[in-house]
Amino acid sequence: MAATSNLPPGLEGNYLETSTGGDAAWLPISVKKWYTNAFIVHEAVDPTTPGKILLGYKKRGFGAHLYNGFGGKVEPGETPAQAAARELKEECGVEAPLQHCGSLLFVSQSGPEWAFQIEVYRADEYTGALIETDEMRPQWFSTTPASTDAPAPADQGEEELLPIPYDTMWPDDVYWIPLLLSKTPFIGRADFEIDATGKYSMKRWWFGVPPS
Numbered sequence: 737m738a739a740t741s742n743l744p745p746g747l748e749g750n751y752l753e754t755s756t757g758g759d760a761a762w763l764p765i766s767v768k769k770w771y772t773n774a775f776i777v778h779e780a781v782d783p784t785t786p787g788k789i790l791l792g793y794k795k796r797g798f799g800a801h802l803y804n805g806f807g808g809k810v811e812p813g814e815t816p817a818q819a820a821a822r823e824l825k826e827e828c829g830v831e832a833p834l835q836h837c838g839s840l841l842f843v844s845q846s847g848p849e850w851a852f853q854i855e856v857y858r859a860d861e862y863t864g865a866l867i868e869t870d871e872m873r874p875q876w877f878s879t880t881p882a883s884t885d886a887p888a889p890a891d892q893g894e895e896e897l898l899p900i901p902y903d904t905m906w907p908d909d910v911y912w913i914p915l916l917l918s919k920t921p922f923i924g925r926a927d928f929e930i931d932a933t934g935k936y937s938m939k940r941w942w943f944g945v946p947p948s
């Protein structure tokens with residue numbers, strides 16, 4: 737990883753670049769709005785009990801028909817941590833000891849006129865019963881790379897989980913979800929273009945981690 741002194745505008749601190757791409761000029765940011773995104777991750781115990789991550793299939797609103805963590809806008813008077821806990825409970829019915837693990841900045845051309853500042857949280861456990869709500873359908877996915885030689889969970893009488901569905905997630909996710917899974921703090925920025933069908937594609941991006 738190369739040390740960088742040229743963080744994208746809107747990011748601050750001492751970070752090492754983990755991935756970058758695109759050659760568009762960074763878009764201007766006039767207004768930022770704060771959001772949250774929360775994930776439950778169960779680490780692998782052994783080859784027969786692989787790791788898994790809880791995602792939600794968004795049924796309506798912004799990002800509909802994509803899998804994502806659980807989250808939404810930080811309401812006036814709330815901290816991002818309070819908003820993350822509220823949104824997790826509202827969207828899938830559970831409570832969890834969420835830990836802050838990353839900060840993301842998303843800017844789009846011709847989309848919302850504000851930039852999304854998203855505080856990302858993770859927990860290893862939760863309490864309560866998972867429920868489908870009118871906004872999200874929760875679903876577990878395997879965090880084990882598909883190429884592993886480990887026996888399939890189905891062979892052990894366990895539920896077989898699909899791999900993380902990056903093809904049906906926001907295009908930035910593949911750059912930072914692995915950092916979330918490895919409990920590596922991260923920051924990042926991605927700028928998007930939106931086509932006539934409403935599809936978002938990244939025009940420039942940068943993700944990084946603190947020096948170890």
Ligand SMILES: COc1nc(N)nc2c1ncn2[C@H]1C[C@H](O)[C@@H](COP(=O)(O)OP(=O)(O)OP(=O)(O)O)O1
Pocket residue numbers: 771772773797798799804805806807808809842852854906908909928936
């Ligand atoms: C553009 O890239 C994005 N990537 C990812 N992974 N997540 C994103 C991206 N842009 C937005 N998000 C997240 C941030 C929030 O968790 C949701 C959007 O929140 P939403 O609009 O659903 O907020 P709510 O307060 O729940 O909204 P309503 O209750 O008013 O529907 O997406």
